[in-house]
Amino acid sequence: MDLLPDSPRLRSDSTSSSTSQSSRSKTLLRQRLSQLMTCIEDLSSDDEAGEEVSRTLDEAFQLCGRSLPTDAFRLHLVTWNVATAEPPKDVTSLLQLNDQPPIDLYVIGLQEVNSTPMRFISDLMAEDSWSHLFMDTLGPKGFVKVTSVRMQGLLLLVFAKMMHLPFIRNSQTTYTRTGIFGYWGNKGAVSVRFSFYGHMVCFLNCHLAAHMHNALQRVDEFEHILETQDFDIFDTPHVLDHKVVFWFGDLNFRIEDHGLHFVRSSINGGRLNLLWSKDQLIMMKKKEPFLQEFEEGPLNFKPTYKFDRKADTYDTSGKKRKPAWTDRILWRIKPKSLTSGEEEEEEEEEEDDNEKASTFTDNGQDEYPILVTQNTYTSVMSYGVSDHKPVIGNFTLELRKCFDTQLVHVTPVGEWSADQDALLTYTILEDFMSSTWDWIGLYKVGFKSASDYETFVWVRENELPEVNEVIEKSVDKDEIPLLSEEYVLGYYSTNLNSIVGLSDNFQILESKRAAVEGLVPKDINGINK
Numbered sequence: 001m002d003l004l005p006d007s008p009r010l011r012s013d014s015t016s017s018s019t020s021q022s023s024r025s026k027t028l029l030r031q032r033l034s035q036l037m038t039c040i041e042d043l044s045s046d047d048e049a050g051e052e053v054s055r056t057l058d059e060a061f062q063l064c065g066r067s068l069p070t071d072a073f074r075l076h077l078v079t080w081n082v083a084t085a086e087p088p089k090d091v092t093s094l095l096q097l098n099d100q101p102p103i104d105l106y107v108i109g110l111q112e113v114n115s116t117p118m119r120f121i122s123d124l125m126a127e128d129s130w131s132h133l134f135m136d137t138l139g140p141k142g143f144v145k146v147t148s149v150r151m152q153g154l155l156l157l158v159f160a161k162m163m164h165l166p167f168i169r170n171s172q173t174t175y176t177r178t179g180i181f182g183y184w185g186n187k188g189a190v191s192v193r194f195s196f197y198g199h200m201v202c203f204l205n206c207h208l209a210a211h212m213h214n215a216l217q218r219v220d221e222f223e224h225i226l227e228t229q230d231f232d233i234f235d236t237p238h239v240l241d242h243k244v245v246f247w248f249g250d251l252n253f254r255i256e257d258h259g260l261h262f263v264r265s266s267i268n269g270g271r272l273n274l275l276w277s278k279d280q281l282i283m284m285k286k287k288e289p290f291l292q293e294f295e296e297g298p299l300n301f302k303p304t305y306k307f308d309r310k311a312d313t314y315d316t317s318g319k320k321r322k323p324a325w326t327d328r329i330l331w332r333i334k335p336k337s338l339t340s341g342e343e344e345e346e347e348e349e350e351e352d353d354n355e356k357a358s359t360f361t362d363n364g365q366d367e368y369p370i371l372v373t374q375n376t377y378t379s380v381m382s383y384g385v386s387d388h389k390p391v392i393g394n395f396t397l398e399l400r401k402c403f404d405t406q407l408v409h410v411t412p413v414g415e416w417s418a419d420q421d422a423l424l425t426y427t428i429l430e431d432f433m434s435s436t437w438d439w440i441g442l443y444k445v446g447f448k449s450a451s452d453y454e455t456f457v458w459v460r461e462n463e464l465p466e467v468n469e470v471i472e473k474s475v476d477k478d479e480i481p482l483l484s485e486e487y488v489l490g491y492y493s494t495n496l497n498s499i500v501g502l503s504d505n506f507q508i509l510e511s512k513r514a515a516v517e518g519l520v521p522k523d524i525n526g527i528n529k
Contacts, residue, residue: 010297012333013371071197073104073164073397079205079327080383080390081111081250081305084153087133087385094380094390095134097141105196106143106159108134109205111250112386115152115186131157135448145449147497149173149190154249156190156205162445162502165490166406169195171497172231178209178221189225189249193233193242194498198402199370200235202242206249212322215280218252219288226290240334243370244397247294248329250388253280255303260322264314267302267323275303279325294330297377297393304391310384327379329393331372371398407432408491408501410440413472416487418480418511424457425472426491426501428465433495436461440473441499445486450499454487455479482519484510 078094092098095106113130127135128150134157135145143159146168150156154175160168171194179187187209193202206225208218230237239245255263256278266274276282276299285291303323306315315321376394383390407430413423428434441453457473465471481487487508491501514520 010295010374011371012295012331012373013369070400071398072101073196073399074099074101075105075107075395075397076103077203077246077248077329077393077395078106078108078390079111079248079250079329080109081207081327081386081388082130083112083309083386083388084114085309085385086114087130088383091133091137093382094392095137096392096394097137099394104161104164106134106138106157107192107203107246108155108157108159109190109203109248110153110155110157111205111207112153113150113155128155130155134159139448140446142446144447146194147171147173147192149175149192151175151177151188151190152186154188154190154205154207156192156203158192158194158203162488164196165499166408166502167197167401167403169407169493169496169498169500170233172233174229174231176225176229178224187221189229191229191239193231193236193239196397197399197404198368199244199399200233200242201244202236202239202246204229204239204245204247204249206247206251208250208252210252212254212256215253215256215284218280219284219291222247222251223290240332243334244372245294245332245334246329247332248391248393250305250326251281251328252326253284253328254324254326255279255322256283258322260320263303263322267314272299272302275299281325281328293335294332296328296330297374299325301377301379301391302381302389304379304389306387307384307389309387312381312384315387327388327391329377329391331374331395333370333372368400368402370400372396373398405429406501407493410489410491410501410503412489412503412506415509416475416480416506417509418477418482418513421477422475422480423472424475424489424503425470426459427470428467431467432493432500434459434464435494436464437494439492441490441492442475442480443488443490444481445488445505447488450490450492453490454481456492459491480511481508482511482514482517484508 076096076099096103110130113128131145131148138159142162144162144165146158146160146165148155148157156173171192173190173192175188175190177188187207189204189206191202191204193200195201204225206222208221226239229239236242255275258266258275258278263275266272279299285294303325305324305326306321307313308316314323373396374393375396376392379389379391381389407428408426409429410424410426413425416422424440426440436459438459439456440459441450441456443453447453455475457475459473460471485508486505488505489503490499492498493500510520
């Protein structure tokens with residue numbers, strides 16, 4: 001991994017994208033404390049004064065509490081143009097599987113996955129080789145594929161720790177073609193959106209137009225993608241409606257003006273900062289207001305394009321393309337909409353408080369703020385299957401959970417084995433858009449996706465259940481695994497496109513039929529044969 005000197009971690013929060021939001025909270029807090037001091041000065045034996053002190057203290061502490069989200073989650077994001085190559089055998093260092101604290105969410109965006117007609121058709125019938133690799137690697141570590149979306153060579157995968165699955169809801173995907181005037185999907189974007197503990201997040205994987213002279217076209221394509229992608233969600237129908245948006249991919253921005261020799265000597269000499277001012281994305285952000293809402297960490301890693309394959313040397317072919325940071329990861333916190341009065345107040349506060357503040361949702365009204373901190377932003381130089389090096393971004397999401405109760409409680413009843421039919425119960429704990437097309441799957445612990453079940457049963461089909469009604473379903477013994485292993489039950493909602501209820505892990509007992517069918521050694525006179 002190409003790690004250059006550490007830089008300060010970048011923090012942004014969902015109060016707003018302006019630097020004045022934290023000062024607004026501080027101003028409100030100062031006002032409450034000033035009121036408190038006034039009350040103390042006037043304090044007498046009057047009960048009303050005592051109540052005013054108590055009330056003002058409560059408000060002050062509530063303001064303090066709002067700025068401190070209570071739960072932290074780790075997100076590991078990967079972007080990689082794989083240039084139609086087959087995946088490497090091992091992606092442990094790419095995924096930083098041994099990272100501490102442990103990862104909660106993986107989001108993997110690939111570009112130029114092999115999409116020749118025959119290959120693309122075969123991938124539609126079964127998972128592609130890259131998806132298989134990530135599922136096989138992350139499944140044993142307790143990660144489940146939440147969803148995925150593919151448009152020709154663009155692929156986006158989302159994985160989560162099993163314990164988070166019931167709190168990832170309303171998952172939807174979409175895509176936008178920008179190749180050949182919008183008719184071809186070799187360029188464009190695929191996206192995934194979902195609610196994570198009630199917070200609306202969106203991930204946008206892009207592959208924009210190539211070549212040095214197309215910088216403005218790349219910006220136009222991205223703006224078109226933002227305008228045209230929509231979701232069937234009433235409060236977040238568009239990408240920028242989400243509280244947090246991660247934008248990444250092969251954005252194809254190049255380094256202008258500097259010649260090949262200067263660029264390479266700056267890289268070899270570790271003087272990357274000499275190249276930043278001519279990076280097209282950085283230049284475009286200064287001109288385009290909508291791009292200024294997106295944040296990016298410092299480019300303290302070598303440009304990730306273009307390399308000789310299976311090597312760490314830049315392009316030695318006849319074209320000798322100039323190295324560039326084509327592969328990027330940015331994020332955006334939804335700005336707060338200000339009234340005219342608030343705008344005037346903001347201008348006054350900016351004059352009084354020049355402190356650099358983070359962008360935090362807590363604007364005095366948001367009960368559930370979210371804070372995004374970038375811990376790592378670098379490339380992984382050890383992979384050489386492509387002429388691009390992968391880029392990774394590791395983030396901490398600090399947030400207040402909007403809820404922490406599953407929508408459905410599901411549990412096995414009694415002992416389970418393939419020697420008899422088994423029972424389970426489920427209970428709707430909160431009213432949601434349940435359906436008679438919902439089902440409950442039996443999963444081996446370490447399962448890879450919602451469809452990776454051993455067997456399943458449909459929920460009650462004659463009528464939808466009432467909240468807190470306990471419903472019993474049976475599972476045919478012939479559908480139950482013969483060998484003893486650890487399993488979990490999961491309630492899948494077809495309307496929410498997610499598992500909304502998980503049981504505790506439980507053990508299925510080994511069936512007497514296992515020995516008969518030769519799945520385990522027979523025990524004869526105490527000797528296994």
